[in-house]
Amino acid sequence: MATARRRTYQLRVALSGAKPPIWRRFLVSPTVALSELHEALQVVMGWENSHLHMFRKGERRYVVPSPFDDDFGTLGLDARKIRLGQLLGKPKDWIAYLYDFGDSWRHRVTLQKILPYDPAVRLPVCIAGKRSCPPEDCGGLWGYYEMLEALGAPGHERHEDMVDWIGSFDPDDFSIDDVNAQLRARWK
Structure with missing residues (x-):
């Protein structure tokens, strides 16, 4: 993981099905936990963090555990313990991000580039985007x-x-x- 700390991921998140497209491009560390990536996604997209969320890569789901999990089972693996770099390793790799299980806002988070780490750039940072959330x-x-x-x-x-x-x-x-x-x- 030492080399991952010396890299920066350029991600593109797009709201699936939106026409015209609603998207953001932003930079993060590959060492960010999925739970922290969720917080960054909330800010860059413009959501209010008022609903449940989940990441999915293939058949695996990643969530922040709830106190109710013991009674109802869990929806997936602990998103606080999974780093972005564990799921996305090369450009074009992607994960699904679902926000608000009722309204079902589906997003595709794609690794566009792996950049050299620049200590002068404060992460996360948004570098482009289109349209209001x-x-x-x-x-x-x-x-x-x-x-x-x-x-x-x-x-x-x-x-x-x-x-x-x-x-x-x-x-x-x-x-x-x-x-x-x-x-x-x-x-x-």
């Missing part, structure tokens, strides 16, 4: 597109309800500066 609890992609339709049409039967709920929403809005400010605040 859907709001929490809007009903998955189907609900998100319905929300956009209602917000964009003042005559739509649900327009006023959506405006009351979400206010104004620009699906093209994305600020790399805001994301990186949040990452710096979280990883001091």
Whole structure:
């Protein structure tokens, strides 16, 4: 693992099924635990960390154990004990990330490049992205597109309800500066 500490992973996370695509490109250490990667994904994508999540690589699932696991079994292996570099070793390797088991926000996290470690770069850091993340609890992609339709049409039967709920929403809005400010605040 000594060589892994001297590398930086360039990842791309994309919200599966979103058209036009909603994605981010960011840099992390391959030694980051999956539980910490989850926290970075929440920030770079713009989620609020209000729901359960899971990583999947092939048939294996990785979760943060819950106090209820003893009663109901566990959903997978302990994400606090698995390092990203254990699952992604070469460019094009990927893992699935599921956030909010109800709305079912599915993401594909792909290792794009393995870069030399640069001590001047504070990790994690977002380097690119497109489009705003859907709001929490809007009903998955189907609900998100319905929300956009209602917000964009003042005559739509649900327009006023959506405006009351979400206010104004620009699906093209994305600020790399805001994301990186949040990452710096979280990883001091």
